Amino acid sequence: MFEYGEELLSIPENTPYIDTLPIGENPFPIYDSAPSCLANVDPLISAKIVRIYMRTKGLISMINLNNADCQAVYSAGRYATQNLINKAISEGQAINEDGARRLNEYHDYYVQQEAKKLGMGDTANGMKSLTMELKDLLSAIKIDIDKVIASPY
Numbered sequence: 001m002f003e004y005g006e007e008l009l010s011i012p013e014n015t016p017y018i019d020t021l022p023i024g025e026n027p028f029p030i031y032d033s034a035p036s037c038l039a040n041v042d043p044l045i046s047a048k049i050v051r052i053y054m055r056t057k058g059l060i061s062m063i064n065l066n067n068a069d070c071q072a073v074y075s076a077g078r079y080a081t082q083n084l085i086n087k088a089i090s091e092g093q094a095i096n097e098d099g100a101r102r103l104n105e106y107h108d109y110y111v112q113q114e115a116k117k118l119g120m121g122d123t124a125n126g127m128k129s130l131t132m133e134l135k136d137l138l139s140a141i142k143i144d145i146d147k148v149i150a151s152p153y
Contacts, residue, residue, distance in 0.1 A: 005131050008124065016120030017127065018074075018111060020067045023060055028053070042148065048141045052134065059130040062123055069118050077111040 004021050011017060026032065031053055038046040081103055088095055095103070115121075 001131075001135065005135070008131060009128055011124065013125060014121035015124060016073075016112070016115035016118075017066060017124035018070055018115050018120065020070045021063050023063055023067075027060060028057075042144075045141065045144050045148070048137060048144065052137050052141065055130055055134055055137065059127065059134065062127050062130065066120065066123050066127065069115070069120050069123065073111045073114040073118065073120070076114045077107045080110045081107045 004019070007019070008017055038049060041049065084103060084106065085095065088099075
């Protein structure tokens with residue numbers, strides 16, 4: 001929630017989330033190296049752990065898709081803005097402070113339109129849904145783990 005969740009959840013439904021989130025090559029080195037340890041955990045808790053893992057893997061896939069789409073829309077925005085700058089230069093027009101502001105506005109508008117074309121609002125909706133599901137799953141498993149820790153063996 002701290003890194004991206006609050007911001008993501010605050011955007012309106014179907015609104016593209018035009019932000020990149022760096023994800024490493026293997027975000028689950030401990031889980032991936034010890035799945036057999038789940039056999040030593042209460043089956044109901046291990047089932048929740050596996051569900052959290054699977055939902056998190058899905059979220060990471062969506063984040064990677066969103067990251068790629070962000071690169072594409074920002075590249076498109078830079079290209080479109082550069083074309084306007086090149087046109088102004090070829091016509092001998094100077095770009096003053098007001099012109100630079102308008103170019104920035106054009107860039108931002110262009111990026112938003114490209115994001116809508118790519119369906120980034122749908123990706124954001126999916127990311128929001130998985131984020132809320134994971135928030136609930138993590139709360140539930142924390143309660144389960146606290147019970148196990150508190151109970152005498």
